[in-house]
Amino acid sequence: MRTQVGIVGAGPAGLTLAQLLHREGIESVVLEDRSREYVEQRIRAGVLEQGTVDLLVAAGVGDRLRREGLVHHGIELQFDGERHRIPLSDLTGGRTIVIYGQTEVVKDLVRARLEADLPLLFEAADVTVSDLDSERPRISFTHASRAHELECDVIAGCDGFHGVCRPSIPAGVLREYSREYPFGWLGILAAVAPSNDELIYAHHERGFALLSLRSPELCRLYIQCRPDEDLAAWSDERIWAELQLRLGLKGWTLAEGPVLEKGVTGMRSFVVEPMRYGRLFLAGDAAHIVPPTGAKGLNLALHDVRVLAEALVSWYETGSSALLDAYSEASLQRVWRAEHFSWWMTQMLHRSDGGDDFGLKLQLSQLRYVTTSTAAATSLAENYVGLEQV
Ligand code: FAD
Ligand code: PHB
Numbered sequence: 001m002r003t004q005v006g007i008v009g010a011g012p013a014g015l016t017l018a019q020l021l022h023r024e025g026i027e028s029v030v031l032e033d034r035s036r037e038y039v040e041q042r043i044r045a046g047v048l049e050q051g052t053v054d055l056l057v058a059a060g061v062g063d064r065l066r067r068e069g070l071v072h073h074g075i076e077l078q079f080d081g082e083r084h085r086i087p088l089s090d091l092t093g094g095r096t097i098v099i100y101g102q103t104e105v106v107k108d109l110v111r112a113r114l115e116a117d118l119p120l121l122f123e124a125a126d127v128t129v130s131d132l133d134s135e136r137p138r139i140s141f142t143h144a145s146r147a148h149e150l151e152c153d154v155i156a157g158c159d160g161f162h163g164v165c166r167p168s169i170p171a172g173v174l175r176e177y178s179r180e181y182p183f184g185w186l187g188i189l190a191a192v193a194p195s196n197d198e199l200i201y202a203h204h205e206r207g208f209a210l211l212s213l214r215s216p217e218l219c220r221l222y223i224q225c226r227p228d229e230d231l232a233a234w235s236d237e238r239i240w241a242e243l244q245l246r247l248g249l250k251g252w253t254l255a256e257g258p259v260l261e262k263g264v265t266g267m268r269s270f271v272v273e274p275m276r277y278g279r280l281f282l283a284g285d286a287a288h289i290v291p292p293t294g295a296k297g298l299n300l301a302l303h304d305v306r307v308l309a310e311a312l313v314s315w316y317e318t319g320s321s322a323l324l325d326a327y328s329e330a331s332l333q334r335v336w337r338a339e340h341f342s343w344w345m346t347q348m349l350h351r352s353d354g355g356d357d358f359g360l361k362l363q364l365s366q367l368r369y370v371t372t373s374t375a376a377a378t379s380l381a382e383n384y385v386g387l388e389q390v
Pocket of ligand 1: 008009010011012014031032033034043046047102124127130143158159160161162163164247265283284285286290292294295296297298299301
């Protein structure tokens with residue numbers, strides 16, 4: 001088997017890259033180790049930046065997103081028993097965010113790929129990448145009990161944080177930067193109308209909480225927990241009670257409903273540089289992770305593949321590798337901006353175990369500053385909706 005671009009991973013990064021390349025007449029094969037059902041049901045992000053929406057629409061997979069996505073113009077920050085609105089659109093010349101689950105983005109991309117009858121192989125096992133520093137990098141894998149070898153011009157490693165591509169790069173090539181956080185998020189999806197029109201990020205002495213949503217009938221809620229929190233210790237009643245305490249406000253009630261899904265996510269910041277080795281290009285979570293507080297992970301993954309697709313188009317059209325050579329540096333500029341913003345939001349809103357009162361006072365001062373100073377609020381807003389130029 002031969003293709004132009006071998007893509008490992010059918011998450012948002014791999015699927016979007018395949019779609020962008022297809023629109024430019026470049027062939028690719030997408031290999032995914034999980035099943036279609038698994039990939040389409042995996043609940044993760046929910047906030048799309050306007051640039052992400054524009055990219056998906058331009059790529060021809062934005063119809064349902066435009067119909068069903070919920071356009072938001074602001075978010076709320078809650079602390080000290082009060083809620084404060086950050087008017088995102090007013091502060092950013094009218095830019096918005098759109099609430100549309102990652103599950104839906106993935107479903108739309110999978111459908112587009114399969115309807116166009118283009119190669120997307122689920123349950124591809126034993127994927128390995130080799131000859132990365134040659135002009136003919138290869139991917140070997142097993143599919144439907146048969147061994148295959150795929151010869152490529154380039155390989156895109158879009159296989160997430162736990163994938164095989166990044167670890168296939170020889171030792172000493174990549175430099176890693178990381179930070180672990182002493183907490184995680186316990187998240188639920190609940191069948192109940194959201195009690196607020198906009199997202200609420202709540203700072204609370206018991207720990208952070210977030211009210212988000214997926215649709216007018218589906219709520220997505222999170223509470224800060226330990227990174228290794230035992231889900232078994234959290235009955236639905238206990239989760240709702242904790243949410244009521246952390247999100248509760250005089251004169252406002254959080255409506256409860258059946259819990260459809262729950263899970264614990266650890267939090268880390270992680271970046272590798274460069275995002276390339278020979279003919280292997282890393283994109284999305286394969287190259288970087290952000291804590292979810294800034295809602296940046298999915299948006300960053302799609303920005304990477306937009307830059308990568310443009311570089312590949314230029315390479316195939318002109319023979320010049322200038323843009324491919326610039327890919328890592330160009331992507332990393334935005335990556336580091338998002339890393340900083342996500343870290344900053346995280347440290348402002350979470351309670352650190354053993355956190356001293358000095359830290360708490362600094363958080364409250366920072367929160368008061370971003371909710372009273374237009375300059376500070378604008379900085380938060382432009383990062384949250386996604387900077388146009390980074
Ligand atoms: P992924 O979505 O991880 O896709 C990688 C794909 O590669 C997967 O389908 C995987 O099955 C496949 N793969 C892995 N190994 C192999 C292999 N060896 N061979 C073939 N395929 C392979 N971001 C937010 O903004 N908000 C959130 O609430 C949020 N919650 C998250 C919760 C969890 C548990 C995780 C892990 C991430 C969360 N994120 C969140 C981050 C966001 O979902 C990611 O940034 C986004 O999924 C990145 O897309 P990606 O395509 O780069 O990687
Ligand atoms: C979500 O809806 O899942 C969500 C929203 C905002 C975040 C993180 C996750 O910062």
